[in-house]
Amino acid sequence: MISPLPPAAVFILGALLIPFFKGHLRRIVMLALPVLAFINLIHLPLGDSWVVPFLGQELVLARIDRLSLVFGYIFILIGLISTIYALHVEETLQNVAGALYTGSALGVVFAGDFFSFFIFWELLTVFCVQLIWARRTRLSMGAGYRYLLFHAAGGLILLAGIVMRVHHTGSIEFGLIGLNGPGSLLIFLGLGINCAWPFVHTWLSDAYPEATITGTIFLSAFTTKAAVYALARAYPGTEALIYIGAAMAGFPIFFAVIENDLRRVLAYSLINQVGFMVCGIGIGTQLAINGAVAHAFNDVLFKGLLFMTMGAVMYRTGKINATDIGGLYRTMPLTCIFCIIGAASISAFPLFSGFVSKSMVMDAAGGEHLRLVWFILLFASAGVFHHAGIKIPYFAFFSHDSGLRPKEAPLHMLLAMGLAAFLCIFIGSFPQYLYSILPFQPVGYEPYTVPHVLAQTQILFFSALAFALLLLSGIYPAEIRCVNLDADWFYRKGGRFFYGLMDTVFNNVNRVCDQWLAKGVTGGINRFCRNAPVRISWWLLMPFYRLGKHAAEKSRHYAQTIKAAVENGVVPIGLSAAVSGLFVLLLFFLN
């Protein structure tokens, strides 16, 4: 029997084989990777395996426990769904980058030491950027570079923290850290950048809508969820995360409502949902951690489904702005239905997946008497229904008739969307299967109670009423073809201001330096050096001329003669000998 490999290895080794196959054979290889990875994962024993000695420490490439397994399952599952969705893509770069990105995410989740964790963490960035650049537009190139800059900075902060941590503890084991020193704070911040915390979230809303149609599905699943996993592993119960998570859940709603690009609306919605997870990790109780992990699992599915439906619209029409599309339900009914299922799931409708996980985090917040946080999460629940639950399907498939009559999405895309939609309903209807794989057992949480169902239904229907009244009263903001800036204002506008400031300051400093140093001091030294031999010769010889038979009025004539002789390099040898001799004498007496 073959020993199981580290979970990441199946995708990484398989990705290296992809370029050697073409057509159907390549598709079979790509589909086989998640299947093999799953078979491999369930054969790995609980605990640490693939422990490799390294510089006196131990690298752990497969740490299997309940927390890593949940993320491993969902990453492999979305790897399969994304691969089915992307079967039409025959571009080697995208095929390979997708598989390597999935493998890197698995590597992060199953790494038991800082070294391998960091390596896989950085690989996530490298392959993610490939999926952004693969679209090959001017906007995607710019977004990819900004993504790279953000994550390179985050990676450096993380590395600095890891170095300090390892130096302090003497161990490279990656486990519970907690906020207890500068090293742990730097690691915390490094993870936070990948988690899209407020003010460092702009890479997400900037880059995800610019990636390829299929690449965005991979992107929506891995980077932020890997960061959520890392926070759940290293910082459970860290109070700061409660407020960071609440802010993440709240602020994107305002930007999502005014956004015209529907994939960017989903990107903001992604930050909003990750906020729930971060908040749950911060609360740190068993219910909260279970809720955060369950919501991460569900979010991968319903957010992936929503991105897939918008990708299908984009694939068929080439457009994704609310101003350009609308009325597509006529010719894309199945995609429309799948989109509504994704929207119902993210909005936490009863019998859909979001309902059984989001409420765990909210109940945990209520249980810890975090009243303000609970209200913010309630507002965020209503807001996400507003922008992702209603806005996305309404503006894409209903709203005004754009006149577009595209074909229904291709079969493989429908299959992928159908699989994700089925899982959203299945988990929402039978949550015990999801609960059985959560980190803390027994879960002991019952989502389908009368008060909970009634309260959630109330929130959703009042949100729907608010949307309808906003629209009918003309208060709902118009979707405009433009770029909305949020925290990226600081580097887009602020960067221009900074450039202008630096231009003004340094060019003026340069001008002053040129005036005073280049033209003033060095000019004076230059003039002095040019005249110095003449002047020195004159100072030395003049007293002798005055003592001699020559009249004083002729001294000016001699001065000019000496000056001309020195400048032309034709000094009489006698004069040179006299000056040299006098100079030696002067030095002798001075000594």
Next chain:
Amino acid sequence: MHEEHEELMELKHDPVPGYRPIFFVAITVGLVYMGVILFNTL
């Protein structure tokens, strides 16, 4: 694909007469309701 497609610069939502007062009444009632709940929980 349909040939008569027109791309908009702005997707405006024109008001339907009579709905604006309804909106403000609903918002006021909702805020008062929320306020009462918040007050009772503090």
